[in-house]
Amino acid sequence: xxxxxxxxxxxxxxxxxxxxxxxxxxxxxxxxxxxxxxxxxxxxxxxxxxxxxxxxxxxxxxxxxxxxxxxxxxxx
Numbered sequence: 001x002x003x004x005x006x007x008x009x010x011x012x013x014x015x016x017x018x019x020x021x022x023x024x025x026x027x028x029x030x031x032x033x034x035x036x037x038x039x040x041x042x043x044x045x046x047x048x049x050x051x052x053x054x055x056x057x058x059x060x061x062x063x064x065x066x067x068x069x070x071x072x073x074x075x076x
Contacts, residue, residue, distance in 0.1 A: 013037075013053045024057050031073065038063075045070055 018032050023041035030039040030048070038047040039055055046062035048055060056062075065073070 013050050013055060018055065021055060021057065025059065040065065040073065042070075042073055 015032070018030070018039065021030055021039060022028060023030060023044055023046075026041065026043040028041065028043045030041055032038075033040055033047070036047070037050040039050065039057075040047045041062075044059075044062075045065040046059065047065055048057055048062045050056070
């Protein structure tokens with residue numbers, strides 16, 4: 001997917017839908033990172049991608065959050 005497609009406003013995720021989603025493993029709330037187009041699970045230290053407006057809620061698609069990024073989440 002091109003960067004242009006990921007920045008297309010018509011491909012943006014519905015914020016109301018994002019508020020309803022939880023981490024598939026822990027069932028805890030997620031943090032929406034609009035800049036990176038990710039949903040972040042503090043409990044699992046994973047960032048689930050949002051592609052073409054669709055959250056990909058599979059652990060094998062998520063990236064791990066390193067210690068520095070995790071500490072920064074604490075300030076949100």
